[in-house]
Amino acid sequence: MGKTSKTVQINMDNQRLEVHRGLTILQAAESNGIYIPTLCAHQDLSPFGGCRMCIVEVEGMRGFPTACTTPVEEGMVIRTKTSQVQAERKEILQLILSEHTSSCLVCDEKVECKEFMGTIRKAGVTTGCRYCPNDDQCELQDVVDYLELDEIGYPVYYRGLRVEKEDPFYDRDYNLCILCGRCIRVCQEVRAANTLAFKQRGRFTVIGPAFDRTHMEAGCEFCGACVSVCPTGALSEKARKWEGKPDREQITTCALCGVGCQMRLLIKGEKIIGSLPAQDPVVNSGQLCVKGRFCVTELVNHHRRLRKPQRHQNGTEVELSWNEAIEAAAAELSVCAPKQFGMLISPNCSNEDLYIAQKFARVAMGSPNIDSSTRTFYGHGFSAYLDLFRQSAPLADLEKSSDILCVGLDARFGRSVVGVALRKAMKRGARIVTINPRPHNLALMADIWLKPILGAEAGLLRSLVKMTERKNSTSRTRAKGQGRGLTQDLLTVAEMLKNAHSPAILVGSEFLQHDKSWQIFELVGRLAQNVGARILPLPAQNNLLGSILMGTYPEILPGGFSSADEKKARQFKKSWSVNLAQFSTGWNASALSTGPRLKVLYLIGENLPGFDQLADFTIYQNIYSPDSPTVDALVLPSAAFTEADGTFINGEGRIQRVRKAVNPPGDALPDWEILCRIARKMGKKGFDFSSAGQIHREISRSVMNLGRFHRPKRKPVPLTWQGRVNVSRPKPSGKVKDGKQIPFLLHASSAEHVYRGFLLTAFVEGARQIFPQDMVDINPKDAQKKGISQGDAVVVSCERFQETWTANIVDEQPPRTLHVTLHQSASLGANPHRVKVKKKDV
Amino acid sequence: MKTAAIDRILERYRGDSSALIAILQDVQEEFHYIPEEVAIRITEELDVPLSRVYSLTTFFKAFSLTPRARYPINVCLGTACHVKGAPRILEKLERDLGIKTGQTTPDRTFGLEAVRCVGCCGLAPVVTVGEDLYGQVEPAQLSRILKKYKEAGSKS
Ligand code: SF4
Ligand code: SF4
Ligand code: SF4
Ligand code: FES
Ligand code: FES
Numbered sequence: 001m002g003k004t005s006k007t008v009q010i011n012m013d014n015q016r017l018e019v020h021r022g023l024t025i026l027q028a029a030e031s032n033g034i035y036i037p038t039l040c041a042h043q044d045l046s047p048f049g050g051c052r053m054c055i056v057e058v059e060g061m062r063g064f065p066t067a068c069t070t071p072v073e074e075g076m077v078i079r080t081k082t083s084q085v086q087a088e089r090k091e092i093l094q095l096i097l098s099e100h101t102s103s104c105l106v107c108d109e110k111v112e113c114k115e116f117m118g119t120i121r122k123a124g125v126t127t128g129c130r131y132c133p134n135d136d137q138c139e140l141q142d143v144v145d146y147l148e149l150d151e152i153g154y155p156v157y158y159r160g161l162r163v164e165k166e167d168p169f170y171d172r173d174y175n176l177c178i179l180c181g182r183c184i185r186v187c188q189e190v191r192a193a194n195t196l197a198f199k200q201r202g203r204f205t206v207i208g209p210a211f212d213r214t215h216m217e218a219g220c221e222f223c224g225a226c227v228s229v230c231p232t233g234a235l236s237e238k239a240r241k242w243e244g245k246p247d248r249e250q251i252t253t254c255a256l257c258g259v260g261c262q263m264r265l266l267i268k269g270e271k272i273i274g275s276l277p278a279q280d281p282v283v284n285s286g287q288l289c290v291k292g293r294f295c296v297t298e299l300v301n302h303h304r305r306l307r308k309p310q311r312h313q314n315g316t317e318v319e320l321s322w323n324e325a326i327e328a329a330a331a332e333l334s335v336c337a338p339k340q341f342g343m344l345i346s347p348n349c350s351n352e353d354l355y356i357a358q359k360f361a362r363v364a365m366g367s368p369n370i371d372s373s374t375r376t377f378y379g380h381g382f383s384a385y386l387d388l389f390r391q392s393a394p395l396a397d398l399e400k401s402s403d404i405l406c407v408g409l410d411a412r413f414g415r416s417v418v419g420v421a422l423r424k425a426m427k428r429g430a431r432i433v434t435i436n437p438r439p440h441n442l443a444l445m446a447d448i449w450l451k452p453i454l455g456a457e458a459g460l461l462r463s464l465v466k467m468t469e470r471k472n473s474t475s476r477t478r479a480k481g482q483g484r485g486l487t488q489d490l491l492t493v494a495e496m497l498k499n500a501h502s503p504a505i506l507v508g509s510e511f512l513q514h515d516k517s518w519q520i521f522e523l524v525g526r527l528a529q530n531v532g533a534r535i536l537p538l539p540a541q542n543n544l545l546g547s548i549l550m551g552t553y554p555e556i557l558p559g560g561f562s563s564a565d566e567k568k569a570r571q572f573k574k575s576w577s578v579n580l581a582q583f584s585t586g587w588n589a590s591a592l593s594t595g596p597r598l599k600v601l602y603l604i605g606e607n608l609p610g611f612d613q614l615a616d617f618t619i620y621q622n623i624y625s626p627d628s629p630t631v632d633a634l635v636l637p638s639a640a641f642t643e644a645d646g647t648f649i650n651g652e653g654r655i656q657r658v659r660k661a662v663n664p665p666g667d668a669l670p671d672w673e674i675l676c677r678i679a680r681k682m683g684k685k686g687f688d689f690s691s692a693g694q695i696h697r698e699i700s701r702s703v704m705n706l707g708r709f710h711r712p713k714r715k716p717v718p719l720t721w722q723g724r725v726n727v728s729r730p731k732p733s734g735k736v737k738d739g740k741q742i743p744f745l746l747h748a749s750s751a752e753h754v755y756r757g758f759l760l761t762a763f764v765e766g767a768r769q770i771f772p773q774d775m776v777d778i779n780p781k782d783a784q785k786k787g788i789s790q791g792d793a794v795v796v797s798c799e800r801f802q803e804t805w806t807a808n809i810v811d812e813q814p815p816r817t818l819h820v821t822l823h824q825s826a827s828l829g830a831n832p833h834r835v836k837v838k839k840k841d842v
Numbered sequence: 843m844k845t846a847a848i849d850r851i852l853e854r855y856r857g858d859s860s861a862l863i864a865i866l867q868d869v870q871e872e873f874h875y876i877p878e879e880v881a882i883r884i885t886e887e888l889d890v891p892l893s894r895v896y897s898l899t900t901f902f903k904a905f906s907l908t909p910r911a912r913y914p915i916n917v918c919l920g921t922a923c924h925v926k927g928a929p930r931i932l933e934k935l936e937r938d939l940g941i942k943t944g945q946t947t948p949d950r951t952f953g954l955e956a957v958r959c960v961g962c963c964g965l966a967p968v969v970t971v972g973e974d975l976y977g978q979v980e981p982a983q984l985s986r987i988l989k990k991y992k993e994a995g996s997k998s
Pocket of ligand 3: 255256257258259260279284288289290291292293414415416417564
């Protein structure tokens with residue numbers, strides 16, 4: 001013998017079982033289909049042994065050990081349901097319930113009420129009582145049913161705690177809490193956010209953050225993991241509180257950023273009532289961020305969803321049938337010359353939509369004018385940013401990385417799944433460095449925070465690049481323009497990266513709208529080459545890569561080919577029989593307001609300010625009604641990502657399936673379908689598609705292999721496309737004449753919580769609490785000098801604009817600088833802006 | 843002042859996160875409570891979450907989040923002491939200190955608590971002040987005892 005075998009023989013409820021050594025009795029029972037009631041145990045969490053519901057009898061052991069904490073041993077004889085065990089459990093359950101509002105558990109009318117709702121009331125009621133948001137989905141109810149408990153033999157003690165509703169997205173009613181500790185364990189073990197803990201003790205024990213802070217103040221990421229694991233109704237999602245039990249689910253891909261998390265949509269009837277993480281090992285390992293977890297429902301169910309095609313004309317709105325709308329569109333488009341046509345499509349759309357859109361512009365309209373608002377979002381750094389993908393690596397590589405540099409990344413709300421991966425890497429011993437001029441959630445956990453002086457961000461990276469060049473010895477390179485402490489840190493980081501056996505660089509959004517963004521991204525690329533690091537860019541748009549590879553830019557053809565590549569261009573013209581002299585004529589989205597006026601502008605999922613002024617006629621195709629009444633437009637209702645089939649390509653190059661969960665509201669249709677119908681009406685060939693799958697097949701056949709529609713490829717596609725977008729770099733801003741001090745330097749960033757051109761904050765109530773709107777960050781000293789207090793209205797002005805924002809005093813905001821996040825920062829012009837600040841007169 | 847003291851305490855344990863409870867004990871001793879900013883400082887130095895520090899400080903009676911008296915007075919109201927007249931002692935102390943049981947004097951010198959049996963019933967009635975124990979206390983002795991601590995308190 002001597003060798004311990006991998007399995008042990010046990011006897012459970014008179015069955016002989018062979019189970020893995022190291023399993024708990026509970027796991028052994030579950031894997032053999034034996035039910036043991038539990039309340040505090042959870043498959044993803046460490047055993048806790050707090051509720052004692054899982055007690056069993058084990059021969060030779062004293063008392064009743066808890067199955068969730070006791071490992072199996074060779075020869076163990078276990079009984080899980082003896083009458084004594086059941087009686088004990090009942091006793092314990094009553095003790096638990098004596099501190100729990102239990103009307104829904106032991107009400108006399110329980111069974112009848114569910115079926116007939118016959119309880120006598122003064123008014124006619126057809127709904128039955130609903131005391132708990134978790135009714136019908138509650139693990140406590142399950143255990144009560146299993147033990148057939150119908151009364152509580154102890155005096156009931158109601159704790160009378162205030163229901164906590166101040167935080168966004170979920171409410172907390174700790175009167176329903178059974179102190180199972182699951183929420184704490186998931187927050188600590190799985191999310192590593194450490195927001196929650198037990199407080200006080202004995203009968204005063206409650207759950208919450210330190211010092212009675214709100215979850216918002218305590219750094220909660222609103223990932224909802226705690227809400228998901230809570231066995232009771234103590235934690236409940238505000239938006240889903242009284243929706244009840246879903247009747248089906250659909251697995252799909254989140255469309256709210258380029259991580260591409262896999263999610264489960266909960267559906268009741270024809271309505272999406274919730275979204276939960278899917279167990280997906282490659283991308284998000286069972287986690288979501290606040291956008292995916294809590295924003296989808298409100299986003300797709302909002303009353304501003306468009307349901308019917310409409311014709312807007314001088315303030316009047318007329319509803320149309322699809323036939324009328326398609327005819328109207330075809331009529332306008334048939335008489336529009338290619339040069340006078342322009343189309344913009346959002347990178348939130350699926351590959352199938354994007355492909356059809358560019359085909360529509362190029363083939364049906366014979367026009368080269370197709371583009372996307374991403375061009376203005378990324379501005380002059382677009383091309384350099386896209387180049388980073390050519391050195392990119394899958395997210396899962398974070399697991400293997402020894403040293404991780406985060407460039408301008410904040411992972412508290414958006415992308416918090418990446419934050420979770422980072423904390424896991426840290427626990428494993430990886431070192432984390434973060435470069436960011438502003439406060440962000442990685443600052444506390446990182447080993448080193450490189451905090452560049454404003455305006456010297458590119459300089460900092462340049463120093464790092466120099467220090468890591470092979471021929472240079474680190475110690476002799478001086479970092480110019482940075483403080484001394486920073487130089488020391490830079491040397492440390494450079495050494496670290498040079499010696500790292502597997503370094504990685506994560507790129508977030510802080511620098512996307514930076515005035516030197518292109519330099520910053522080029523330097524990141526060079527740094528990665530110097531030290532052999534993988535780059536993981538985390539784009540804000542879910543299908544940015546799809547828009548490149550489907551070719552929705554004048555410079556880029558499907559497959560990512562350059563439209564200047566004569567051979568490819570000829571091939572395309574031939575295979576599509578396009579009658580088009582040139583693919584790229586210099587027209588792009590930035591020419592909309594400055595170039596020659598268009599006759600027809602076709603917007604798909606795009607929402608530009610004052611869009612109806614940009615052309616004689618606009619086709620506006622989106623999921624929400626336009627922000628303001630339009631002068632002259634055809635308004636067409638689209639399906640959201642939850643209502644249409646298709647594929648996305650996430651930031652890693654992974655092709656992901658988007659699945660239709662419910663029908664679109666009213667008459668809304670998928671974007672590709674509307675486009676195909678119009679094209680057919682115009683008598684164009686090549687648009688005879690009746691499903692997204694057919695389009696997918698055409699792409700795979702004639703452009704690039706995306707794999708099978710129903711089972712997309714497992715490996716990311718190679719990100720080595722050839723086309724490049726042309727961006728113009730801003731002229732270096734002239735030096736200020738000496739003696740003349742610049743009043744304030746303002747940097748504006750663009751919001752990322754955007755779907756199809758709209759801010760999430762407009763549709764999701766909780767989002768307003770976590771994403772600041774029109775808040776301008778200012779240093780406390782500057783604020784004091786200007787007599788500005790937190791929350792004051794301030795006027796920020798220069799020759800080109802004058803804006804009123806709300807003051808947000810931030811210690812870390814560098815002196816004499818301001819920062820603001822806007823829907824579209826490009827609306828102010830290029831960063832940075834020299835501005836004056838004053839408190840608004842009242 | 844707080845910074846220097848907390849530096850000294852942290853130095854003693856050299857950022858060892860397993861020493862969290864010991865550190866909190868030292869902080870409690872130094873300040874007679876765990877000030878919020880000190881708790882935050884500890885989390886930064888030891889890399890432990892604030893929620894954990896808070897959880898511990900509220901779990902153990904030895905820690906307090908509000909300033910505690912320098913000399914907590916505990917009057918035993920266990921059976922033996924009760925019989926020997928402890929309630930009168932408590933009453934007298936309330937009057938002398940001008941506070942109710944459970945409160946602390948405004949200068950934070952004394953705090954007054956009633957406790958159950960402190961385990962030396964032979965000495966009933968029993969009063970403890972800080973670390974010191976007084977047995978067979980007569981109400982008349984109390985002012986002398988209090989005076990002693992008042993003086994000690996004002997000297998340091
Ligand atoms: S929402 Fe997430 S971060 Fe916030 S308390 Fe729950 S588990 Fe922790
Ligand atoms: S809130 Fe829910 S998960 Fe947390 S301890 Fe209470 S019952 Fe358990
Ligand atoms: S990280 Fe991105 S993909 Fe994942 S849930 Fe959040 S928004 Fe959706
Ligand atoms: S499930 Fe085992 S003790 Fe709670
Ligand atoms: S009753 Fe007071 S010491 Fe025992």
